[in-house]
Amino acid sequence: xxxxxxxxxxxxxxxxxxxxxxxxxxxxxxxxxxxxxxxxxxxxxxxxxxxxxxxxxxxxxxxxxxxxxxxxxxxxxxxxxxxxxxxxxxxxxxxxxxxxxxxxxxxxxxxxxxxxxxxxxxxxxxxxxxxxxxxxxxxxxxxxxxxxxxxxxxxxxxxxxxxxxxxxxxxxxxxxxxxxxxxxxxxxxxxxxxxxxxxxxxxxxxxxxxxxxxxxxxxxxxxxxxxxxxxxxxxxxxxxxxxxxxxxxxxxxxxxxxxxxxxxxxxxxxxxxxxxxxxxxxxxxxxxxxxxxxxxxxxxxxxxxxxxxxxxxxxxxxxxxxxxxxxxxxxxxxxxxxxxxxxxxxxxxxxxxxxxxxxxxxxxxxxxxxxxxxxxxxxxxxxxxxxxxxxxxxxxxxxxxxxxxxxxxxxxxxxxxxxxxxxx
Ligand code: GLA
Numbered sequence: 001x002x003x004x005x006x007x008x009x010x011x012x013x014x015x016x017x018x019x020x021x022x023x024x025x026x027x028x029x030x031x032x033x034x035x036x037x038x039x040x041x042x043x044x045x046x047x048x049x050x051x052x053x054x055x056x057x058x059x060x061x062x063x064x065x066x067x068x069x070x071x072x073x074x075x076x077x078x079x080x081x082x083x084x085x086x087x088x089x090x091x092x093x094x095x096x097x098x099x100x101x102x103x104x105x106x107x108x109x110x111x112x113x114x115x116x117x118x119x120x121x122x123x124x125x126x127x128x129x130x131x132x133x134x135x136x137x138x139x140x141x142x143x144x145x146x147x148x149x150x151x152x153x154x155x156x157x158x159x160x161x162x163x164x165x166x167x168x169x170x171x172x173x174x175x176x177x178x179x180x181x182x183x184x185x186x187x188x189x190x191x192x193x194x195x196x197x198x199x200x201x202x203x204x205x206x207x208x209x210x211x212x213x214x215x216x217x218x219x220x221x222x223x224x225x226x227x228x229x230x231x232x233x234x235x236x237x238x239x240x241x242x243x244x245x246x247x248x249x250x251x252x253x254x255x256x257x258x259x260x261x262x263x264x265x266x267x268x269x270x271x272x273x274x275x276x277x278x279x280x281x282x283x284x285x286x287x288x289x290x291x292x293x294x295x296x297x298x299x300x301x302x303x304x305x306x307x308x309x310x311x312x313x314x315x316x317x318x319x320x321x322x323x324x325x326x327x328x329x330x331x332x333x334x335x336x337x338x339x340x341x342x343x344x345x346x347x348x349x350x351x352x353x354x355x356x357x358x359x360x361x362x363x364x365x366x367x368x369x370x371x372x373x374x375x376x377x378x379x380x381x382x383x384x385x386x387x388x389x390x391x392x393x394x395x396x397x398x399x400x401x402x403x404x405x406x407x408x409x410x411x412x413x414x415x416x417x418x419x420x421x422x423x424x
Pocket of ligand 1: 230
């Protein structure tokens with residue numbers, strides 16, 4: 001293996017970290033809008049998908065406890081993100097944001113301390129407008145967004161020990177120039193605090209091509225950027241560009257984008273619906289096969305894995321799916337390259353090249369019935385060993401790969417040179 005050195009260059013709008021091989025040619029390029037914050041896709045939990053505005057201090061603390069006791073923290077899930085509806089409807093007399101006193105009576109700094117004491121990291125939500133999304137749509141009181149208050153809000157977040165900011169545009173229409181100005185203002189404010197805070201933006205609120213935020217890259221602005229409208233716990237809805245999306249809808253639209261992402265700037269196809277009860281919103285929820293598909297395909301995209309289920313009632317099966325070590329190793333691969341559909345397979349085979357020379361392969365069956373998917377692996381290189389990630393098996397690889405994949409399911413494989421040599 002070639003020795004590499006690290007070079008840090010300041011370029012317009014961001015820091016550019018390049019790992020240089022001995023030859024001096026860049027091998028990989030890491031863009032980090034907030035240096036040091038998200039070298040691999042963030043893993044964590046967010047309150048929105050299950051609880052919407054029904055959040056409070058004890059819910060978040062119990063979730064944190066469950067993250068530890070369920071083994072999720074030790075598997076790598078560390079960010080606990082408090083989404084919309086934590087904020088009071090008025091700022092303090094000196095202009096700072098403050099927590100809703102009924103929902104979070106001990107305040108957000110105390111909540112951050114609670115999380116940090118358990119080896120977890122603290123995430124919070126705001127919007128680059130006058131109102132947060134729930135405030136905009138009238139489901140939560142007040143107009144306490146961060147637009148025009150970037151510096152003071154970033155300082156407040158840093159002071160509270162915040163490690164992750166979800167910053168949500170929450171509107172289908174906007175001029176991209178206006179969006180850039182607003183998102184960059186918060187990026188600069190976060191940077192100036194000196195605290196590494198993962199910067200997660202949603203410039204889209206709609207699907208690719210239909211909304212202004214999807215044109216152009218946010219690589220120099222944020223650590224990750226939403227590429228879809230809001231996910232719901234369903235397979236495929238096939239609705240308009242500004243409507244909710246099921247996970248198959250998202251795979252279709254995100255497949256077009258993966259190559260724009262990776263290496264410190266992560267594609268955000270929205271949060272996980274694995275184990276989320278769809279009933280209150282009249283969605284079906286994901287089956288086990290569909291849950292495997294969401295995790296497999298998000299791992300292939302090098303996407304953040306932000307669980308959205310109620311951890312206090314999580315089934316053993318959901319826990320096993322979320323903490324599958326082989327799936328997480330693919331998602332978190334240090335080379336940070338994204339996967340993509342293999343040409344000629346109509347999206348049923350995805351490949352992702354990994355740091356140790358191995359390759360991850362997903363056999364994705366979007367059909368309503370079972371289907372045989374096959375592949376000549378010599379198209380991808382010389383490999384002697386195949387790991388079946390969900391089955392937890394490893395065997396010698398010879399000839400064609402061929403699998404019967406159930407409807408809506410995904411089989412995930414990792415090919416390495418030799419089963420004796422591979423440690424994964
Ligand atoms: C938007 C986002 C969601 C969630 C809500 C909160 O819809 O896309 O993920 O943050 O706002 O109001």
